Structure formats: structure tokens, C-alpha cells
Amino acid sequence: MLKEPFSTVWNQARAQYGHPDSFEELKIQLLDADTGLPDDRKEQLCRVDKLPPPRSALPPSRILLITNLYPPQAFGGYGLLMADFARILAAMGHELHVLTSNTDYLGKAPSQEKGISRALKVFGRWENGKTEIFQDERAQQISRENYFTVLEYVKSFHPDFCLVGDIGGLSCLVFQPLRDNHIPVIHHLGNAHPGYVPANIPTLGPDYTLATASNWLKAKILNEGYSLPNIETVYSAGDISLFYNPLLPQFDKLKIIFAGIMQPYKGPQTLLQALLFLKQNNIDFQCTFAGGTTDDAFLKGFKEDIKSFGIDKQVTLTGKLGRSELRDRFFEHNILVFPSLVDETFGMSQVEAMAAGLVVIGTGSGGAAEVIRHGETGLLFPKGDAQTLTKLLYTLLQNPQLAMALSRNGQQAARQYFNVEVSTTRLTEIFAKMKTV
Numbered sequence: 428m429l430k431e432p433f434s435t436v437w438n439q440a441r442a443q444y445g446h447p448d449s450f451e452e453l454k455i456q457l458l459d460a461d462t463g464l465p466d467d468r469k470e471q472l473c474r475v476d477k478l479p480p481p482r483s484a485l486p487p488s489r490i491l492l493i494t495n496l497y498p499p500q501a502f503g504g505y506g507l508l509m510a511d512f513a514r515i516l517a518a519m520g521h522e523l524h525v526l527t528s529n530t531d532y533l534g535k536a537p538s539q540e541k542g543i544s545r546a547l548k549v550f551g552r553w554e555n556g557k558t559e560i561f562q563d564e565r566a567q568q569i570s571r572e573n574y575f576t577v578l579e580y581v582k583s584f585h586p587d588f589c590l591v592g593d594i595g596g597l598s599c600l601v602f603q604p605l606r607d608n609h610i611p612v613i614h615h616l617g618n619a620h621p622g623y624v625p626a627n628i629p630t631l632g633p634d635y636t637l638a639t640a641s642n643w644l645k646a647k648i649l650n651e652g653y654s655l656p657n658i659e660t661v662y663s664a665g666d667i668s669l670f671y672n673p674l675l676p677q678f679d680k681l682k683i684i685f686a687g688i689m690q691p692y693k694g695p696q697t698l699l700q701a702l703l704f705l706k707q708n709n710i711d712f713q714c715t716f717a718g719g720t721t722d723d724a725f726l727k728g729f730k731e732d733i734k735s736f737g738i739d740k741q742v743t744l745t746g747k748l749g750r751s752e753l754r755d756r757f758f759e760h761n762i763l764v765f766p767s768l769v770d771e772t773f774g775m776s777q778v779e780a781m782a783a784g785l786v787v788i789g790t791g792s793g794g795a796a797e798v799i800r801h802g803e804t805g806l807l808f809p810k811g812d813a814q815t816l817t818k819l820l821y822t823l824l825q826n827p828q829l830a831m832a833l834s835r836n837g838q839q840a841a842r843q844y845f846n847v848e849v850s851t852t853r854l855t856e857i858f859a860k861m862k863t864v
Contacts, residue, residue: 481848483519494592497527549596570598606632641794665778676761681712694766700813719747757783765789781841
């Protein structure tokens, strides 16, 4: 029995030595720690390699980041991605200023935030499981106000570049002051729609590049008539350094987690049905549903189903978790189920779970298919097909060698290809190319 949980020692070592700057010292700390790990498990730690630090293709520059929502006022993972981009760009030596909204019903922002201005307004709300965008004179008024707010910060901050995130509820007028002042813009798109119609493309100017969250999304945008002269792919990647676990999980029991917004389109009900099938076949499991909701009626019915299925002792609902809390939950599980019923533009929770060593079983919908190679870095099942999902879960339990191989390959893919540090470097490469044109 472990004298001290490995995750506790790992987090203490990270806090003491950092990650991954003092990687060798960190490994020594883990190997010497009194965790009671058997030799074969300690050997896993010795095989871990340090990734190179992120590099910038730009000299130190002033970068303005504009987005509608920014942590702690975030809805889903996209605001967190913008915060990751800002953090890493600042670590590269760039001067960042974030311009966003103050959407207090999604969370209370700190009274003082260095480098963040919550001066924009949004003409919409994200509540009760729905996105409501105003289509009246309020939207027109807010659009005009946002134009002048962006113009004010262009004049006061004097950015060399601008990174734009989600403009939902802001209006594409935010691009006009940037265009008029010849500021190169990367608009990173994580949604299925860019926030403007194809007829608006000429108003964006020659210094505008759209960077889509996946190749699937890039193809979708082009097929819908957005004949943009500059369009790239920059993955909506995960914070691998935060979620990375050097000790891969064991597969002696199904320890399943769902991480996402608890709404029907994310498909948690498919996983719940699979859990019922496992129970009916006397297969032991533990399952956690980690995520908040804006649809209270759905969550109420979901809880009732858990109780009626007789699995309330095996299922935990955590509500919304912070990233460190989610990471610690990942360390306690060995499988992430990503059962989305819609075409996802990417699927950040998949790569975060892969970084933690979990095997991902997903529906491979939309851009999420670019993350998982079936049978190599994870497993795929058809949308809504709880029976096939159940069979895949049982396969991992019966074949721990396969599970370990998928875990190892998935973690390697997350570190090499779906790392937010890699995506941030890619942003600087695009900016550098735009500056020389």
C-alpha cells in the first residue's frame, strides 16, 4: 500500500522544482519519495523525457488579445485556451494586454487584474442551456461601443499584433480599428462559425488571418463559402505541462471519467446508459462526471436516472471544477469517455486526459477525429451507441496490455502534437510571416 499517494508527491515536486525546467531534479525527487511504488512503476519515471521549452518566432512584441469571455468568466474550455495563449506569449517575452468583457453571472473577476481590461460588452447571454444573442437595437449599440473601445486600446497600447478569440456577442466591428491601423490580426476560431458572413470578408483587410482549431474546421469554413486569402490551422491544444502524469495508470478496474459541460449535446447520457449495461453484466466500475451545467432540468433528470439505475454508489457528480482539480481527478481514473453527439471543432479535454495517461474513448466527431487514431492512441465509437461503448470499456478491462499501449501512445501524441505550447509557437510563426509580407 502506498505510504503517500503518488499524485500528492508529484504535485509537491512540481511546486518545488517547477515543470519542466528542472525535470531531472523532479524525477529524482519522485524516485526517492516514500511512495511505496514497485520497481516497475518507478522505471516508468526513468523513461520520461523533457520536452523543449516553447520558442517564439517573433522578437519581443506588444500583443493585444481580444475575446468575449476570459477566465474566471468562461463557458467551456475556449476562454481557458485564450488564457493559456496569453500566459505562454508573456513567458516568451512579449507584452500582453487582454481586452474582454465583464460577464459577472459566469463568475466573479478579481478586483485588480494586471494586463486585463474588462471594458467590452456582449450582446448575448449563456444561460439555461442556451446561447441567446440579441438581434435588436441593443446589439447595434453594443457593437458601436465595442468599436470605440477597441479603438481606444489600439491608440493607448500601440499593439504590434492582435490575437482575436471568440467574437460572439462582440460584433465583427472589433476588426475595423485593427484594419484601419494596419495591425496584423490572427483570429483563432474555436467555434463552428467565425462570427461574420462571407460578405464581410472584404472589410477584414489584408492583415487578417483566420486560424482554425482543426483541419476539419478549416475545410468546413472553406466549403461554406469563406474564401479567405489567409487561413491556417492552429490546434485548440491542451495545457500538457499541467495535466502531464509521468506515471501511467493501471487497468485492474474501470475508473471512468467524463469531463465537459453537462448538457445533452455533450452526450453524458450515452455514457450513463453504458454504465447501466456494465452493471447488468456484473462488471465493476467507478465513474465521475466532472462539469457544470447551464441546463438545470437536464441535470435533475440525469441525477434521477443514476438513482433509478441503482448505480448511485458508483457514480460521482462533481459540478464545475478548476483545472488543477480536474487534473487531480484525472490522476484517479484510467479512462476518459468523450461521447459528444455533435461535430466538435477539436475537443480539448481529450488531449488533457491523454496527457494524464488516460485512454480516451470518443465519438471522433468533427475535428475531434484528428486527436484519436482508433486502436493506436485511443478508441472510437458511433455517436449515441451505448452498446458499442460498453464493449470497448470491457475490452480495455480484459486486455490491460492494449490499454497500456493506448495510454502510452496517447500521452506521447498529446505531448508532441496537441500541446498548447506548440500551438502558441505556431501563432508566433504566423505573425512573423504576416509581418514580412
